[in-house]
Amino acid sequence: MDADRLLEDYTPGDFFFGTSRRAILGSGSQQVFTGADVVSLSEIVPEALAGSPESLAVGVLPFDTAGVPGHIIIPETVRVAGPARPRERKFIGAPSAVRAVPDPVRHVEAVGRAVKILRDGGLRKVVLARALDLEFDFDVPGQAILHNLATDKAGAYTYAAGLPNGRSLIGATPELLLSRVGGQVISHPHAGSMPRSADPVTDRENADILANSRKDHVEHAILTEAIVETLRPFCRRLDVPRSPSLVSTPTMWHLGTVVKGELADRDVTALRLAAALHPTPAICGSPTEAARQLVGELEPFDRGYYAGAVGWMTPDGDGEWAVSIRCAEVAPRALRLYAGGGIVPASDPKAELDETSAKFQTLLRAMGLDL
Ligand SMILES: C=C(O[C@@H]1C=C(C(=O)O)C=C[C@H]1O)C(=O)O
Numbered sequence: 001m002d003a004d005r006l007l008e009d010y011t012p013g014d015f016f017f018g019t020s021r022r023a024i025l026g027s028g029s030q031q032v033f034t035g036a037d038v039v040s041l042s043e044i045v046p047e048a049l050a051g052s053p054e055s056l057a058v059g060v061l062p063f064d065t066a067g068v069p070g071h072i073i074i075p076e077t078v079r080v081a082g083p084a085r086p087r088e089r090k091f092i093g094a095p096s097a098v099r100a101v102p103d104p105v106r107h108v109e110a111v112g113r114a115v116k117i118l119r120d121g122g123l124r125k126v127v128l129a130r131a132l133d134l135e136f137d138f139d140v141p142g143q144a145i146l147h148n149l150a151t152d153k154a155g156a157y158t159y160a161a162g163l164p165n166g167r168s169l170i171g172a173t174p175e176l177l178l179s180r181v182g183g184q185v186i187s188h189p190h191a192g193s194m195p196r197s198a199d200p201v202t203d204r205e206n207a208d209i210l211a212n213s214r215k216d217h218v219e220h221a222i223l224t225e226a227i228v229e230t231l232r233p234f235c236r237r238l239d240v241p242r243s244p245s246l247v248s249t250p251t252m253w254h255l256g257t258v259v260k261g262e263l264a265d266r267d268v269t270a271l272r273l274a275a276a277l278h279p280t281p282a283i284c285g286s287p288t289e290a291a292r293q294l295v296g297e298l299e300p301f302d303r304g305y306y307a308g309a310v311g312w313m314t315p316d317g318d319g320e321w322a323v324s325i326r327c328a329e330v331a332p333r334a335l336r337l338y339a340g341g342g343i344v345p346a347s348d349p350k351a352e353l354d355e356t357s358a359k360f361q362t363l364l365r366a367m368g369l370d371l
Pocket residue numbers: 127129175190191192193254282283307325326338339340341342343359
């Protein structure tokens with residue numbers, strides 16, 4: 001079976017997770033775990049899974065559990081297939097209204113304030129996001145958006161997850177928070193960005209600018225350092241490349257570092273490790289608490305499950321958890337798209353606005369929209 005069948009069968013509320021290796025579709029729910037304490041969730045879920053060795057736990061962690069809880073379910077049925085292949089893009093239709101939250105001028109101002117705070121010292125990095133609200137006169141075809149993201153390989157991890165509020169989070173992220181297979185763990189943090197270009201010369205130039213940008217390397221180093229610091233106590237060996245590599249999606253260039261580790265204790269599950277790592281400086285900042293507080297002060301919305309984690313886990317603790325970015329929260333007739341960027345003292349507010357516009361393209365492109 002390939003992913004086509006699973007993508008056809010997806011209905012809102014289901015869980016879908018597709019990579020270059022496989023696609024997973026989880027439907028219905030045998031058990032639901034909702035909780036603000038993500039670490040205890042990561043301890044309860046494996047106990048429940050022990051009773052259903054054939055099943056998986058799937059779900060989402062929010063950016064900040066102060067606003068919304070972690071939401072993990074054991075689906076009634078789980079189907080696994082091969083990876084999605086290129087297919088013709090499905091038609092979505094245009095929105096009747098589009099609104100930026102905050103408006104672009106306010107976002108530039110917020111980034112300017114963050115830059116000032118960072119330059120005054122205390123904080124090393126903060127990630128600021130903005131949203132795009134789209135309204136429709138018809139029911140939004142979440143299935144078609146997911147199909148387009150998966151078959152276009154819009155990101156290494158295409159996902160959809162039902163949320164406690166009845167909506168769905170749908171997206172395609174390039175960023176792996178954590179995978180565990182037996183004793184081997186991998187994290188692939190991303191920080192540092194430039195847009196792709198349809199013109200090959202500009203595209204290459206953008207990649208070269210990113211590869212040589214001191215600001216982006218600083219931003220990236222803060223992230224990798226935090227990932228390594230968190231994983232180190234869990235691992236008996238950690239393999240960390242000395243410098244990041246260029247990675248790409250159809251819409252963005254990034255700096256990425258593949259961190260590989262060997263667990264000291266095989267009882268530590270993928271979800272437990274994801275809970276320990278989240279929120280990383282890729283989507284929050286450094287130091288974590290001060291950055292989280294500044295995000296709350298400067299962003300005029302709750303992130304919900306954007307900039308959280310999405311993934312799955314087997315009863316023996318293996319699994320994959322991706323950073324839930326390049327996504328939209330999908331309601332019956334409305335969508336909220338999110339995009340953010342890391343701010344360091346050397347950041348330029350206007351360039352940060354452009355970066356978020358470029359990051360919206362993952363979803364807009366999947367919807368056939370040119371906004
Ligand atoms: C926060 C987002 O992306 C993150 C921020 C990045 C950056 O600031 O360079 C790069 C990749 C992601 O870790 C997003 O896409 O919304």
